Amino acid sequence: MLRLVLSVLISIPTIIILLWTARDCRLHEDKYSEEERYAFARRMVDVVKKKSRVTTVVYGVENLPVNGGYVMYANHQGKYDSLGIIGAHEKPCTVLAEEKRSHLILADQFISIIKGARLDRFDRKKQFETILHVIEEVREGRRYIVFPEGGYDANHNEVQKFLPGAFNYATRSKSPIVPVALIDSYKVYGVKGLAPVETQVHFLKPMYFEEYQGLDTMAISDIVRDRIVETIKKFKTV
Numbered sequence: 001m002l003r004l005v006l007s008v009l010i011s012i013p014t015i016i017i018l019l020w021t022a023r024d025c026r027l028h029e030d031k032y033s034e035e036e037r038y039a040f041a042r043r044m045v046d047v048v049k050k051k052s053r054v055t056t057v058v059y060g061v062e063n064l065p066v067n068g069g070y071v072m073y074a075n076h077q078g079k080y081d082s083l084g085i086i087g088a089h090e091k092p093c094t095v096l097a098e099e100k101r102s103h104l105i106l107a108d109q110f111i112s113i114i115k116g117a118r119l120d121r122f123d124r125k126k127q128f129e130t131i132l133h134v135i136e137e138v139r140e141g142r143r144y145i146v147f148p149e150g151g152y153d154a155n156h157n158e159v160q161k162f163l164p165g166a167f168n169y170a171t172r173s174k175s176p177i178v179p180v181a182l183i184d185s186y187k188v189y190g191v192k193g194l195a196p197v198e199t200q201v202h203f204l205k206p207m208y209f210e211e212y213q214g215l216d217t218m219a220i221s222d223i224v225r226d227r228i229v230e231t232i233k234k235f236k237t238v
Contacts, residue, residue, distance in 0.1 A: 018044055022109030034115070038092035041114050045087040053196045054080070054188050058088040059235075060203035064178065069138040070206065071170040072145045074180035075159045075228050076152035079107075080188035080199070085145050085180060086114070088201040093143035096134060096169070098150075099126075117144070131168065138173040145180075148221060156186050157236045162225045164217035171217060179204040179224045181231035202231050 021040060025032055032040075049056065064070075072093070074085060082095045095111065099120040102111050111118070117134050120126040138144060148166035149155065170177045183200035191197070204227050212220050 018106065018109055018113075022112045025113050034092045037113050037115065038086075041086060041110065044110065045083045048083060049087065052188060053194065055196065055198045056084050056087055056201055057198060058201050058203075060205075061088070061090075063203045063205050064089070064091075065176045065206055068175070069141040069173065070143055070176040070178055071138060071173075072143065072178045072180045072203075073148050073162075073166070073170075073224050073228075074145060075155065075182050075232070076147040076149045077155050077157075077182055077186035078152050078188065078190050081147065081152070081182055081185050082145060084182060084185055084188075084199055084201050088203075089143075091143065093145060095145040096130075096147075134169050135173045138169060138175045144169065148224075152186075156190075157183060157232050159225060159229050159232065162221040164221045167217040167220045167224075171212070171220070174209040174213075176206040176208050177212065177220070177224060178206045179227045181228045181235075183232055183236050198237075200235060202235065204228070204231060 025037065048054070072085065072089075074081065082097075086093065086095075092114075094114045095116045097107070097111055097116055097118055099118045102108060102116070102118045117130050117137075119130050134144060146166055146169060148162040149160045150163055151160075167177070169175075181200075181202040181204060183202070184197070185199045187197045188199065207220070207223070212223075215223075
């Protein structure tokens with residue numbers, strides 16, 4: 001928490017720019033292309049990393065599909081997770097966020113800039129609308145980050161059970177599934193002190209529709225989770 005507070009305090013000029021840009025993006029949606037929005041978001045991530053004394057080592061960029069939309073399914077460790085993936089992912093992508101947490105200050109503006117989707121777990125109608133919206137966007141070529149664990153409390157480098165329903169975004173859009181293993185991401189804002197932190201982002205080999213079309217979402221979620229768990233065991237530092 002100290003790292004988060006300090007990085008916010010010493011990044012006030014950057015935060016003002018973020019707030020202004022988010023407001024402008026909301027008022028003038030067609031003013032900025034997706035590439036421009038994403039480039040700005042990644043610059044913000046770079047500032048956060050520098051101010052927070054965070055380095056992220058990236059593996060497996062060559063595994064990312066070259067064309068079309070896809071869904072990245074990652075283990076969830078904390079507030080830095082989306083930032084770590086976006087900082088590692090050169091082409092524009094966005095995130096599916098939980099409605100309540102997505103409206104926290106700064107997170108709200110960041111998600112607005114990259115046109116992320118917000119899932120309301122307590123309103124079935126809105127939830128259904130969001131699911132259909134994400135599926136359609138992936139079909140049209142957008143790339144989404146989804147955290148199938150749901151929450152991230154005390155996850156650290158352990159991976160909780162995945163929610164099979166989260167994989168409907170990929171199966172119903174018939175898009176590639178890219179497992180993403182996050183290692184030590186929880187240390188950024190979950191460990192006391194201000195010592196430098198190194199995290200890891202691993203883009204694993206994708207599963208294409210032809211590979212998983214005969215499987216149900218439970219089987220798919222188990223396969224993806226197992227691959228992420230194996231990668232964490234192999235590369236984690238502690």
